[in-house]
Amino acid sequence: MINFTNVHNRKQTRSVKWDILQAVFQSEEVLPMWVADMDFQTPQPVIDALVERSTHGIFGYTILDNDVKYSIAEWLERRHNWSIDTEWLSFSPGVVASLHMAIQAFTEPNDKVLIQTPVYTPFYNVIKKHDREVVKNTLIYKDNSYHIDFDDFEEKLKSGVKVFVLCSPHNPVGRVWHKEELKKMADLCLTYNVLLISDEIHGDLTFPGNKHIPIASLSDEIRQETITFMSPSKTFNLAGLQASYIITADKKKRSILTDQLESQGHHMLNTMGNFAMEAAYKHGDAWLDELRDVLHDHRNYVVEMFSQHTEKLKVIHSEGTYLLWIDCSRLNLDDNSLKKFMIENAKVGLNAGIEYGDEGKQFMRMNIACPRATLEEGVKRIINAVQGK
Structure with missing residues (x-):
C-alpha cells in the first residue's frame, strides 16, 4: 500500500x-x-535513483542512452498499446518549450494556429509570442460536459490553418477524447494538410471507464502527420526536473524539429531529469x-x-x-x-x-x-x- x-x-x-x-x-x-x-x-524507486545518482557527486553532461529510450517505448506499449521506434524520440526540458520549438519550426509569422478553447493558457501565449494568429474552435458546453463542434472545426481548417494544437486529455475541461473524435479530427487535418501537434502530458491520468488513445497511434497516415508531446512530469510529480520528450515518426519533420531544438539549446535533459524519467517508467x-x-x-x-x-x-x-x-x-x-x-x-x-x-x-x-x-x-x-x- x-x-x-x-x-x-x-x-x-x-x-x-x-x-x-x-x-x-x-x-x-x-x-x-x-x-x-x-x-x-x-x-520511492525514483527517489532512490536520484539519491544514488546524487551520491556520485559529479554532475557533468549526461547522455540519453538506449536504457532511457527503451523505458519510454516500453511504457507507451504497456500503458497505451502504442509501439514506437526509439528513433522517433527527441527531448526537451518541457512540453511548453517543445511547443515553442514546433511553432517556430513549422509555421511562419502570421500563420494561423488552431486551438480548442477554453484551453491551457500557454497555448495562447506561445502562438502570440511568435506572431502567429490564434484561431479558436470553441468547445460546446452541454449536458455538464464539453464536445467538439466539428462543423466549426472543419470551417476553421478550411480558412488556411497551418497547425492544429490538440490538448489530449484536455486541460482544463477534463475530457478524454474518444477514438471516434480523435479519428475525425485527424482525418480532417489530413484532408486540409494541417500539421497536428498533440499535447498528451496528462495521458496517463484517466479515470475508470476512460482510456487515453495517442492520436498518432490511430493509423500510419495519421502518425506521419502528427507530432506528440509527452512527459512523466504530471504522472509522477516531476515537473521541477524538467524532462519531456517528443515523438515524431516522419523523418523529415523530425529533422526540422531537431534542428530547431539544437539551434536554441533545448535538446538535452539535466542529469536528474534523465535518471528520474527512466526510473519512473521502469518502476512506476x-x-x-x-x-x-x-x-x-x-x-x-x-x-x-x-x-x-x-x-x-x-x-x-x-x-x-x-x-x-x-x-x-x-x-x-x-x-x-x-x-x-x-x-x-x-x-x-x-x-x-x-x-x-x-x-x-x-x-x-x-x-x-x-x-x-x-x-x-x-x-x-x-x-x-x-x-x-
Missing part, C-alpha cells in the same frame, strides 16, 4: 505552488489548489495505478460535497487529469469578483477560468492532487464561503 494521505510541508522549498502565495493571491492565508503539480511524493506502474484510484475518489468526493451542500457550484464531468473545472456562474459574480471571492471569502487559491480564454468566464480550476485532509479542508472552505458562513 502506497501512502497518499501524508501531508508534506512544501513551504520554504522554493515551491511555485506554496511559496509565492502573496505574489499570486495577495494573501498568505489561502490554501493553494492551483498550479498543476501534486502534493504527493514521487514513487503500481504507484500510478493507486494514484489513479485516489484521484478518482477525490473527484467523486468534490462532486458529492458540492451537490449536497450548494446548488451554486457545478463540477464539470471529468474523465481524466487531476484538475476539476467548476461552473460558478450561479454565484452571479463577474470574473474579478469571483476570483476575489475565492481568495478573500473561501481563502482558497484556485486558477481563474478566464485565464483559459473568454470561454472560461465564471469558471474556476481546482487541483485535487493532494492528501485527502487538504482536499477536505479546501472543499469545506469553499462551501462555507458560498453559504455565507
Whole structure:
C-alpha cells in the first residue's frame, strides 16, 4: 500500500505552488489548489535513483542512452498499446518549450494556429509570442460536459490553418477524447494538410471507464502527420526536473524539429531529469495505478460535497487529469469578483477560468492532487464561503 494521505510541508522549498502565495493571491492565508503539480511524493524507486545518482557527486553532461529510450517505448506499449521506434524520440526540458520549438519550426509569422478553447493558457501565449494568429474552435458546453463542434472545426481548417494544437486529455475541461473524435479530427487535418501537434502530458491520468488513445497511434497516415508531446512530469510529480520528450515518426519533420531544438539549446535533459524519467517508467506502474484510484475518489468526493451542500457550484464531468473545472456562474459574480471571492471569502487559491480564454468566464480550476485532509479542508472552505458562513 502506497501512502497518499501524508501531508508534506512544501513551504520554504522554493515551491511555485506554496511559496509565492502573496505574489499570486495577495494573501498568505489561502490554501493553494492551483498550479498543476501534486502534493504527493514521487514513487520511492525514483527517489532512490536520484539519491544514488546524487551520491556520485559529479554532475557533468549526461547522455540519453538506449536504457532511457527503451523505458519510454516500453511504457507507451504497456500503458497505451502504442509501439514506437526509439528513433522517433527527441527531448526537451518541457512540453511548453517543445511547443515553442514546433511553432517556430513549422509555421511562419502570421500563420494561423488552431486551438480548442477554453484551453491551457500557454497555448495562447506561445502562438502570440511568435506572431502567429490564434484561431479558436470553441468547445460546446452541454449536458455538464464539453464536445467538439466539428462543423466549426472543419470551417476553421478550411480558412488556411497551418497547425492544429490538440490538448489530449484536455486541460482544463477534463475530457478524454474518444477514438471516434480523435479519428475525425485527424482525418480532417489530413484532408486540409494541417500539421497536428498533440499535447498528451496528462495521458496517463484517466479515470475508470476512460482510456487515453495517442492520436498518432490511430493509423500510419495519421502518425506521419502528427507530432506528440509527452512527459512523466504530471504522472509522477516531476515537473521541477524538467524532462519531456517528443515523438515524431516522419523523418523529415523530425529533422526540422531537431534542428530547431539544437539551434536554441533545448535538446538535452539535466542529469536528474534523465535518471528520474527512466526510473519512473521502469518502476512506476503500481504507484500510478493507486494514484489513479485516489484521484478518482477525490473527484467523486468534490462532486458529492458540492451537490449536497450548494446548488451554486457545478463540477464539470471529468474523465481524466487531476484538475476539476467548476461552473460558478450561479454565484452571479463577474470574473474579478469571483476570483476575489475565492481568495478573500473561501481563502482558497484556485486558477481563474478566464485565464483559459473568454470561454472560461465564471469558471474556476481546482487541483485535487493532494492528501485527502487538504482536499477536505479546501472543499469545506469553499462551501462555507458560498453559504455565507
